[in-house]
Amino acid sequence: xxxxxxxxxxxxxxxxxxxxxxxxxxxxxxxxxxxxxxxxxxxxxxxxxxxxxxxxxxxxxxxxxxxxxxxxxxxxxxxxxxxxxxxxxxxxxxxxxxxxxxxxxxxxxxxxxxxxxxxxxxxxxxxxxxxxxxxxxxxxxxxxxxxxxxxxxxxxxxxxxxxxxxxxxxxxxxxxxxxxxxxxxxxxxxxxxxxxxxxxxxxxxxxxxxxxxxxxxxxxxxxxxxxxxxxxxxxxxxxxxxxxxxxxxxxxxx
Numbered sequence: 001x002x003x004x005x006x007x008x009x010x011x012x013x014x015x016x017x018x019x020x021x022x023x024x025x026x027x028x029x030x031x032x033x034x035x036x037x038x039x040x041x042x043x044x045x046x047x048x049x050x051x052x053x054x055x056x057x058x059x060x061x062x063x064x065x066x067x068x069x070x071x072x073x074x075x076x077x078x079x080x081x082x083x084x085x086x087x088x089x090x091x092x093x094x095x096x097x098x099x100x101x102x103x104x105x106x107x108x109x110x111x112x113x114x115x116x117x118x119x120x121x122x123x124x125x126x127x128x129x130x131x132x133x134x135x136x137x138x139x140x141x142x143x144x145x146x147x148x149x150x151x152x153x154x155x156x157x158x159x160x161x162x163x164x165x166x167x168x169x170x171x172x173x174x175x176x177x178x179x180x181x182x183x184x185x186x187x188x189x190x191x192x193x194x195x196x197x198x199x200x201x202x203x204x205x206x207x208x209x210x211x212x213x214x215x216x217x218x219x220x221x222x223x224x225x226x227x228x229x230x231x232x233x234x235x236x237x238x239x240x241x242x243x244x245x246x247x248x249x250x251x252x253x254x
Contacts, residue, residue: 001253003166004062007033008225008247008248011077013054038168051070067096071133075104087126097129099132165186171192173202184215188218193205193208195226225245
């Protein structure tokens, strides 16, 4: 199984529009981050987690050939605003399956009402089949068992997902104790770390490192990174030997 980091940035991406911050002016490609998303695949399945405003660019860069499903973590725009660009996949393979919390799916149906129109549907509109995810109820996509992980982005519930010995969570601040068993025996954990300074709805770097130490995966990759974290190469030197800053277009094998 391979994991391709489509985007590793926070909601504004890096560089931030109009910013003169040194990280935003960096020439290092590892300091340039699209909105956070990941593609998980092998020869038999292809899953994308979240579909943000950079989705089209990410699909072209990664050369993703098909998608069995999109898994949504939550409804914020940097995770959902690219939905119109699923149309090329629709034209090739029909409606895409979209999994998420009922609240998230309801939000998508409200914001993208034309996708779900039945009476006067525009023939080129995207096609989406929504499937509700409930905590502690694993589901299958293309034969792969997916375990939802309940977490909180400040006060907002978000889902992470575990597939085999890989787990992906972003935009979280707290994880209930009853969810910790879902992190046992992980080869790779991907977790958000916004910046060194504490934030009210996201893990800081220290909080992410504490959580990694708690659940003890073999390796961990940090994502949803702000320009306030600092330069990629400088931050990487400070991290434990099994923890890595993810970067756009990084591909790893599980």
